[in-house]
Amino acid sequence: MTALLTIIILVFISVAIWQMVKIFDLAQAKTENTGVATDKDNTVNGYLMMGFLAFIYIITIVCFVKWGDLPLMSNSASEHGPTIDNLMIISMVIIFIVQTITQFLLHYFAFKYKGEKGKKALFFADNNKLEAIWTIIPVIVLAGLIIYGLNTWINIMGVDESDDPMVIELYAQQFNWKARYSGADNTLGKANVRLIDIDRANILGLDEADPNAQDDVITTELHLPVGRPILFKMRSQDVLHSAYMPHFRAQMNCVPGMITQFGFTPTVTTVEMRDTPQMQEKVTRINNIRVEKSKALIAKGEDALERYEFDYLLLCNKICGKSHYNMQMKIIVETQEEYDAWIKEQKEFKNSLIN
Amino acid sequence: MSAHADTHAHDDDHGHHHKETFVTKYIFSQDHKMIAKQYLITGTIMGVIGVLMSMMFRMQIAWPEQPNVLFEALLGKWAPDGVMDADIYLALVTIHGTIMVFFVLTAGLSGTFSNLLIPLQIGARDMASGFLNMVSYWLFFLSSVIMILSLFLEAGPAAAGWTIYPPLSALPMAQGGSGMGMTMWLVSMAIFIASSLLGSLNYIVTVINLRTKGMSMTRLPLTIWAFFVTAVIGVISFPVLLSAALLLIMDRSFGTSFFLSDIFIQGEVLHYQGGSPVLFEHLFWFLGHPEVYIVLLPALGITSEVIATNSRKPIFGYRAMIASILAIAFLSTIVWGHHMFISGMNPFLGSVFTFTTLLIAIPSAVKAFNYITTLWKGNLQMNPAMLFSIGLVSTFITGGLTGIILGDSALDINVHDTYFVVAHFHLVMGISALYGMFAGIYHWFPKMFGRMLNKNLGYVHFWVTAVCAYGVFFPMHFIGMAGLPRRYYTNSNFPLFDDLANVNVVITIFALIGGVFQIVFLYNFFSSIFYGKKAEQNPWKSNTLEWTTPVKHIHGNWPGEIPHVHRWAYDYSKPGHDNDFVPQNIPLMDGEEELQH
Numbered sequence: 001m002t003a004l005l006t007i008i009i010l011v012f013i014s015v016a017i018w019q020m021v022k023i024f025d026l027a028q029a030k031t032e033n034t035g036v037a038t039d040k041d042n043t044v045n046g047y048l049m050m051g052f053l054a055f056i057y058i059i060t061i062v063c064f065v066k067w068g069d070l071p072l073m074s075n076s077a078s079e080h081g082p083t084i085d086n087l088m089i090i091s092m093v094i095i096f097i098v099q100t101i102t103q104f105l106l107h108y109f110a111f112k113y114k115g116e117k118g119k120k121a122l123f124f125a126d127n128n129k130l131e132a133i134w135t136i137i138p139v140i141v142l143a144g145l146i147i148y149g150l151n152t153w154i155n156i157m158g159v160d161e162s163d164d165p166m167v168i169e170l171y172a173q174q175f176n177w178k179a180r181y182s183g184a185d186n187t188l189g190k191a192n193v194r195l196i197d198i199d200r201a202n203i204l205g206l207d208e209a210d211p212n213a214q215d216d217v218i219t220t221e222l223h224l225p226v227g228r229p230i231l232f233k234m235r236s237q238d239v240l241h242s243a244y245m246p247h248f249r250a251q252m253n254c255v256p257g258m259i260t261q262f263g264f265t266p267t268v269t270t271v272e273m274r275d276t277p278q279m280q281e282k283v284t285r286i287n288n289i290r291v292e293k294s295k296a297l298i299a300k301g302e303d304a305l306e307r308y309e310f311d312y313l314l315l316c317n318k319i320c321g322k323s324h325y326n327m328q329m330k331i332i333v334e335t336q337e338e339y340d341a342w343i344k345e346q347k348e349f350k351n352s353l354i355n
Numbered sequence: 356m357s358a359h360a361d362t363h364a365h366d367d368d369h370g371h372h373h374k375e376t377f378v379t380k381y382i383f384s385q386d387h388k389m390i391a392k393q394y395l396i397t398g399t400i401m402g403v404i405g406v407l408m409s410m411m412f413r414m415q416i417a418w419p420e421q422p423n424v425l426f427e428a429l430l431g432k433w434a435p436d437g438v439m440d441a442d443i444y445l446a447l448v449t450i451h452g453t454i455m456v457f458f459v460l461t462a463g464l465s466g467t468f469s470n471l472l473i474p475l476q477i478g479a480r481d482m483a484s485g486f487l488n489m490v491s492y493w494l495f496f497l498s499s500v501i502m503i504l505s506l507f508l509e510a511g512p513a514a515a516g517w518t519i520y521p522p523l524s525a526l527p528m529a530q531g532g533s534g535m536g537m538t539m540w541l542v543s544m545a546i547f548i549a550s551s552l553l554g555s556l557n558y559i560v561t562v563i564n565l566r567t568k569g570m571s572m573t574r575l576p577l578t579i580w581a582f583f584v585t586a587v588i589g590v591i592s593f594p595v596l597l598s599a600a601l602l603l604i605m606d607r608s609f610g611t612s613f614f615l616s617d618i619f620i621q622g623e624v625l626h627y628q629g630g631s632p633v634l635f636e637h638l639f640w641f642l643g644h645p646e647v648y649i650v651l652l653p654a655l656g657i658t659s660e661v662i663a664t665n666s667r668k669p670i671f672g673y674r675a676m677i678a679s680i681l682a683i684a685f686l687s688t689i690v691w692g693h694h695m696f697i698s699g700m701n702p703f704l705g706s707v708f709t710f711t712t713l714l715i716a717i718p719s720a721v722k723a724f725n726y727i728t729t730l731w732k733g734n735l736q737m738n739p740a741m742l743f744s745i746g747l748v749s750t751f752i753t754g755g756l757t758g759i760i761l762g763d764s765a766l767d768i769n770v771h772d773t774y775f776v777v778a779h780f781h782l783v784m785g786i787s788a789l790y791g792m793f794a795g796i797y798h799w800f801p802k803m804f805g806r807m808l809n810k811n812l813g814y815v816h817f818w819v820t821a822v823c824a825y826g827v828f829f830p831m832h833f834i835g836m837a838g839l840p841r842r843y844y845t846n847s848n849f850p851l852f853d854d855l856a857n858v859n860v861v862i863t864i865f866a867l868i869g870g871v872f873q874i875v876f877l878y879n880f881f882s883s884i885f886y887g888k889k890a891e892q893n894p895w896k897s898n899t900l901e902w903t904t905p906v907k908h909i910h911g912n913w914p915g916e917i918p919h920v921h922r923w924a925y926d927y928s929k930p931g932h933d934n935d936f937v938p939q940n941i942p943l944m945d946g947e948e949e950l951q952h
Binding site: 004006007010014017018021022024025028033034035036037041042044045046048049052055056059060063067068083084087088091092094095098099102103105106107109110113114115116119120121122123124125126127130131134135138139142145146149150152153154156157158173174192193194196198205234237238239240242244246249250251252253255256257258260262282285286289290305306308310313315316317318319320321322323324325326328 | 425428429516521526529616618622629666669670674698699702706710716720721723724725727731732735737738742748752756766768769771772812821822833834838845849854874878882887888894895925927928930950
């Protein structure tokens with residue numbers, strides 16, 4: 001019933017707006033509205049163009065001032081992070097300059113050369129020099145960006161085996177993450193989803209006969225020792241997922257039927273990151289918001305929101321179904337000693353099976 | 356060529372004697388002008404549905420999991436107690452994307468203006484095949500009906516995102532919408548592609564064969580160049596999507612494994628082996644990226660025409676404009692991989708695609724600068740079409756520039772699939788193409804319906820839309836840079852993003868205002884069809900041939916002989932002429948030289 005009423009109200013509102021537009025329309029019936037712009041229209045819209053230019057500049061400034069100090073453009077927590085951030089900042093500066101100038105020219109010309117009766121435009125059809133200038137300048141700028149960008153890309157994606165990276169598998173399924181550590185041999189045991197045996201708690205489909213699999217460790221939290229190169233091998237058991245670790249500037253899709261990889265070296269422990277002034281400021285801001293929200297919740301008789309404490313996260317960033325929005329895993333970067341202590345407490349694969 | 360055109364005219368004169376019934380005139384019409392109107396009105400209706408969907412999911416993003424009477428009324432069982440369900444959220448996002456990209460900005464834009472303008476601007480009696488043209492429209496109509504009907508399925512419509520990546524789209528157990536909903540989506544798109552191909556072939560053949568005497572390729576208006584090249588890209592890339600859709604149908608229904616391998620879902624291992632979802636991504640984006648230009652090029656073509664006419668100046672760099680259209684078309688077919696930098700394909704391929712992708716910025720920059728130079732020292736007539744064209748150049752620049760970040764594989768790692776991408780492509784192809792469509796409607800409404808749109812309503816429509824478009828999509832870049840993934844039903848499970856919630860509220864408010872204000876346009880459009888001021892033959896004092904046809908539509912377009920063409924389309928404010936425009940059918944004066952463009 002409420003549904004029907006709402007629809008009726010919606011229809012009435014639409015009709016009301018329609019009628020108001022109609023009144024506006026009819027009110028001009030007597031004026032000379034031929035549908036073609038007059039000098040007055042040109043002037044008014046010319047000024048509005050300048051107003052709009054101001055609006056674009058203001059919205060740019062507001063966005064940069066309010067949200068420009070992004071933790072994700074500085075404060076990266078991986079070794080390659082600063083190179084991406086530098087490239088990002090350079091690109092942003094170039095974009096900002098080009099945007100400011102071209103938008104100015106566009107809107108200023110629209111204002112300056114607004115039409116007047118009897119005026120004649122300049123017949124200016126071509127100029128090879130100008131054309132050459134604005135072909136060559138983008139070529140040079142882009143060449144620089146391409147070289148810098150590709151260099152960065154190759155450095156990030158190339159895995160240097162001589163670094164002896166620690167191999168960890170990230171395993172995705174609707175709608176959670178698992179991590180598999182390769183154990184003392186630093187080699188992941190063979191696995192295929194066809195070998196999954198829920199009754200024996202072989203949830204990732206490891207090959208029970210493979211000697212490399214015996215000391216693998218499966219966890220639901222991702223602990224990383226700081227300063228150690230990590231090579232992630234991604235797998236998915238059902239649909240596409242994407243392992244997105246924004247603080248480490250890392251992302252790779254998890255594709256059923258194949259193994260993908262991404263490597264990085266974490267450089268800042270969770271504790272250190274929590275202590276940076278920038279992060280503390282952000283956490284305070286978020287907690288203030290949460291306190292405000294909690295007030296409303298308590299008034300409704302619900303529980304207050306928990307206090308937020310910063311943690312690195314692994315998010316799913318490829319649409320994967322109903323609970324895509326809540327597919328996450330906590331990442332903890334810690335010292336080697338803390339890591340060693342933690343991993344020792346975890347069960348090895350051979351001991352986790354149920355017979 | 357003229358012999359061709361004349362025999363055609365002869366045929367049509369015979370046709371005149373046949374009696375037209377309501378059905379042959381308004382429904383199964385083979386007249387390109389009527390088919391254009393059919394495309395426009397169908398596209399508009401689909402557009403209203405697509406925009407309403409976006410308004411609904413924007414409300415969910417701003418006020419997550421809040422009861423909303425609107426949801427209760429419109430979504431029924433998908434909004435128990437008025438709270439939007441997570442499944443239907445994904446479905447709305449999916450169908451919004453599908454409708455806007457294909458049904459509004461491909462069929463609605465190209466279908467309308469290619470059909471209307473190609474014969475009129477090149478001086479032809481009609482399309483090369485009126486019958487195929489009619490079939491093309493009715494296939495489009497059928498595919499629209501199927502897509503809309505899929506909204507009413509028990510398990511919901513397709514919900515795997517408009518890119519329908521398998522395995523999510525292939526496995527009914529992965530998601531409610533991947534059952535019958537996805538089947539209908541695929542069937543609808545297959546029919547849509549057939550429609551698009553028939554249309555494109557017709558446009559290509561018509562432009563090549565039916566130009567009037569004197570209409571050489573280098574005298575064609577830039578609109579026609581844009582439509583022509585768009586049709587070529589469509590013919591190259593749409594069949595690839597069709598093949599992807601057919602293979603996906605096989606995987607879904609006949610047990611093949613083109614895109615699927617090693618899947619364990621809901622407690623069982625599926626039989627699929629040896630396929631790869633990455634293959635689907637390649638096939639999809641081989642259409643998907645050119646599709647961006649299928650959407651954008653016609654809008655840019657319309658803008659070229661509108662800006663030149665209303666600046667009372669020749670378009671600056673006519674040959675450079677053609678060259679840049681061709682360069683964009685060529686590059687657009689070799690950049691698809693920039694959607695897949697982190698899909699698991701070889702990083703070396705990523706490097707290649709970064710290179711080709713950033714190259715596209717060059718012809719795009721040439722176009723933007725040429726538009727700006729066309730305005731310089733013009734005598735700008737600020738008609739609503741002109742405003743939308745200037746608006747297009749503005750959003751094209753703003754949206755295009757962030758492409759430099761997304762096209763760079765290293766930077767893409769961290770903003771891939773975040774709201775940064777959403778902001779980028781909505782500005783550069785969504786809003787820009789929509790502005791192009793609006794510019795086309797305001798400019799050629801007199802040609803289509805013989806009446807004028809109310810310009811003051813047009814001004815209100817433009818300014819509110821322009822402010823709202825920036826209000827929605829500019830801040831969106833920043834929540835993307837803060838790492839917020841797209842297609843999240845709610846962000847409340849991530850306290851990390853709590854401080855972005857108020858940005859989302861601002862965006863939604865702009866979206867709602869902008870959406871509701873489209874009523875101004877709809878009113879203007881539908882009431883002016885019947886009650887608008889009667890149009891003159893050439894209201895904008897334009898040079899192109901369509902304005903030499905009578906206001907009242909006739910079969911065959913020109914009552915007498917088709918005019919011959921003696922000059923290019925951009926002799927505006929040419930020195931030595933009294934008027935500030937010289938239509939293409941006016942012969943050169945004694946001693947006048949045609950510009951060596």
